[in-house]
Amino acid sequence: MLTERQLLILQVIVDDFIESAHPVGSRAISKKEHIPFSAATIRNEMADIEEQGYLEKTHSSSGRVPSEKGYRYYVDHLISPAGQTHKGNVISHMLKDGFFEFEQIVQMSAEVLSELTNYTSIILGPELFETKLKQVQLITLSAHTAVAILVTNTGHVEHRSFSIPAEVNPSDLERMVNILNTRLHDVPILKLQEIFNTEIAAMMKMYVEDFDRSYDYLKAAFLSDHPVKLYIGGKSNILRQPEFNDVDKIRSFFTMMDKEEEIISLLKHTDHGINVSIGKENEVDAIKDFSLITSSYQLGDGQLGTIALLGPMRMEYKKVISLLNIVSNEMTDALYMWYKNNE
Amino acid sequence: MLTERQLLILQVIVDDFIESAHPVGSRAISKKEHIPFSAATIRNEMADIEEQGYLEKTHSSSGRVPSEKGYRYYVDHLISPAGQTHKGNVISHMLKDGFFEFEQIVQMSAEVLSELTNYTSIILGPELFETKLKQVQLITLSAHTAVAILVTNTGHVEHRSFSIPAEVNPSDLERMVNILNTRLHDVPILKLQEIFNTEIAAMMKMYVEDFDRSYDYLKAAFLSDHPVKLYIGGKSNILRQPEFNDVDKIRSFFTMMDKEEEIISLLKHTDHGINVSIGKENEVDAIKDFSLITSSYQLGDGQLGTIALLGPMRMEYKKVISLLNIVSNEMTDALYMWYKNNE
DNA sequence: ATTAGCACTCGCTGCTAGAGAGTGCTAACA
DNA sequence: TGTTAGCACTCTCTAGCAGCGAGTGCTAAT
Missing domain, CATH: 3.30.390.10 (Enolase-like, N-terminal domain)
Known part of the structure; x- marks a missing residue:
């Protein structure tokens, strides 16, 4: 079990690493205003936290990096459900426009999502x-x-x-x-x-x-071909992430993104609500060091589509989750209106 | 002016470099069967050819690499118009299928072109x-x-x-x-x-x-938005080219490919026949170390569309040119049939 | 005119040393 | 007893240097 203070430290480390992409050292943590402990104390705590599997070192004398378990804990317990509703407005506006074509809207949502986050967005159309x-x-x-x-x-x-x-x-x-x-x-x-x-x-x-x-x-x-339609936004935005410094990583990422069926199978769960898969939790090997956050939107008649963001494990979970929440709700609302008109 | 022998050497160098992507040295050339001269002779010749601007060195003691001028000469004079018609059959078959939708065919042609060459293919729809x-x-x-x-x-x-x-x-x-x-x-x-x-x-x-x-x-x-439609095939195939070993290059390439207008302006010449732009001959800065090969296809009523392949300067010009020739002819034929039916 | 030979250049690889960032542990402190 | 200062240690990263290999340019011999 982690103590209060360890939780605080874990949170700081994950936050910091998500922002900087660099391993976080004890001194850096102790310098933050809301941390009144010395670097030495923090070192001791970090050793404990690591022992329990929430942190890792990249090498024996490096700072700490969240492990998958650490991210998981962070996502499950340390994220305050921040409501940055202002971000939703962009998409809300798009969707509230009286006339629209479903596909156009979906494609635009995908682009906007990717633009706002610098991750790759994937939207799965309703299951036919x-x-x-x-x-x-x-x-x-x-x-x-x-x-x-x-x-x-x-x-x-x-x-x-x-x-x-x-x-x-x-x-x-x-x-x-x-x-x-x-x-x-x-x-x-x-x-x-x-x-x-x-x-x-x-x-x-x-x-x-x-x-x-x-x-x-x-x-x-x-009898046309596609059973489900896939909308991908900002395949290249993700190149802005520092983890893509390796050419091989880029290659394998793009190779994977070309395989539509694989992506579809990845998203084809129809749980309601937000779902986060971190690293090896993903069933597809190719994204075993990515995180995938999915959310479902609903068509007027209750069918589900999936909307997702794919990025490095070091993902801005807080932002992404609230954003996906907003967007999927907006889409559900808009589609409900559309459906009612169409009935 | 280049002598016969210099032309032969130039050709060998360009061919070799296109294949290997490594600078070509005098010894390697002298070893080829159809080259009866010694390495030293070739060194002398190479120095002459370089002096006239057809070759470059990557550093003072490296082998030779074709310059833009060298590629240009190669394309203009050293390519035998090889007719590998068998490649055309793939696309020919696709197009000869009785019913088809223009866009589907174009998209497929783009994919196939890219797959056959490992470059990125771009097809510009008819100008509206x-x-x-x-x-x-x-x-x-x-x-x-x-x-x-x-x-x-x-x-x-x-x-x-x-x-x-x-x-x-x-x-x-x-x-x-x-x-x-x-x-x-x-x-x-x-x-x-x-x-x-x-x-x-x-x-x-x-x-x-x-x-x-x-x-x-x-x-x-x-009043919909797109005046011209753009079909891009195999954006990620080009990653197989060894010149894409540099992350920055990849980034700038993908960033450019996202700018539709720029690409359109690049292709919007309506010359008939094949056109090759090498390196800085391209008007857009972003592809100043790429080569772009364009060809035009014709709609039934005489309108032109453009079909292009974008790759490194070290491009398989011979193959690409004959391939583009075939494809654009096939497309023109197919579209003529379509047009006649539609009249 | 061609070629063999040789000195020279440059990139690449591997090695070493030093700096910097961080840790773990110990001992002192409140 | 929990916290902290101090210190030795570890590991990465960078710069510098040596040696190797591939290639060139030049000269002299054929």
Whole structure:
């Protein structure tokens, strides 16, 4: 167990190290105004704290650095839930703007988050397995080309252009769209493929001449690829962190950031509220000396998306946590409004 | 003037350096099979070549490295136009696929180009000042929300969701869209803003009640931000190049890549064919020790887009040039087909 | 004209010494 | 008994120096 004074010292060390990125020595601590103890006393305390695993040395005669356990304790017990609400205003303003497109807002939020923190921000769109198709529209641009537009109940819009082979009859096309609209309304996106292959195929065969060609084209146009959408902000902002002084670290970081699936799997927990993973607590090896802070936001219908900041273990937890709290709340609010309008 | 033999040596040096990234010494050159001269002879020649500015030393007793002038000469005169057509097939296949969306293809081309070369690829979409609006569609999703869809003559589709304030009358909205469709057909995108502010405003005042609100919303929805679209592939692939051993270089590179406008201005020449800018030949300071190779592709109606590869001066010019040639031709072909279908 | 030989230059590696920052321990102190 | 001053010790970091290797330029011989 740590004494009061040890907690104070631990807090000072973590705060200081988060700010400076340099190991913290006893003398430096004793110089702070709210620390009335001598360097020697602090040395003794530090040895105790280290013994309990909250601190580490980078080498035998260096100052102390928080261990993962130290960060964990700091995050769990030593952070006062400071409310710097002024930071939220930037994003609040963005989101309160009457009209908006979901994706644009998310992308901007990601950029702003990264800009405010100098870490890399990641936002995971709503998980599509709850998302349902709301409406299908087909706009023909010419005799040979058309745009298919899919609108989901979350307000997400996707378009896809495709060319219409000469053999396909325009009236067939229209009939097909009607079929789609009737049958696919309120169908979960993830079940599209299945329904296409069974019911739709059957229905179409009845109504549409030259079934095969039309079917293939339409199917390709409608079944797009991404199940979840990922928004990353400020991949390069993180280079401002002093821990990125090592070229290999940069390389491995960027290599990891290119692997979308890995990142998605990392964020795909749907707990409510803030979640902090420090160092090896992360399941993915590639970020075993990073910290990842995630928060969830909610769509109008209760679905969850994830919003996260990835940075060095020496992260400004206090700032980041309150910021993420604000942003996820703002997003939830804004999306609730949007959803109500859309209903 | 350089003699035959000096040209041969220059070529060997550039080739070798491009491959190895190490300064090339006289002994190494004399060892190559097709070089029957001794190291001493080569030293003499190298001194001459350096005197004429085609080579440099990194320090007084180092091997030689091509100067910018050397690269320039190499590119202009020493590259045999090798036709490695097999590389083109990858992209050819992608593009020949019957249906496609312009943006998807471009993005994929960018990725593939970068993957094949380990440089960063940049593709500039068609310049919109020639692009004209073809059709406007408004799909209402609910009483309060709608999607505006703009289709251009290049087949580019843009959508924008916005909410409809309660005060706006649905029939007004419909009337507005009709007005837009009549008046804006074939209007260049760049003139949209202007026309909105004058003619459209005037016409709408006549037909539409509660003009002000409707107008603002529609305007905001229609005048989107990006005049040209930029596709970047493999920003992090370039980290594989040995010249990126320096953290500062990496930082400045990524900082530059974040400035879209700068990159656009860099590529906004519309010469036909391949263009190589070496080192300080580039107008932007940030890439004064990079080489930029651009090529143009053509849209069906003659508009130009730009496709480029950005890498170290020590670039595999031969490979890159032939690759860019192939890709830009493939893209031009594919887009011509698309355009004909769309007409 | 070409080449072998040689002195010279420069970067790189490894070694050493000294300075600086920090620790742990001991002994003195309140 | 808890706190502190003092001191020896440890470790990193930097500068300086020597030796090696790769490469050059020049000279003299072929």
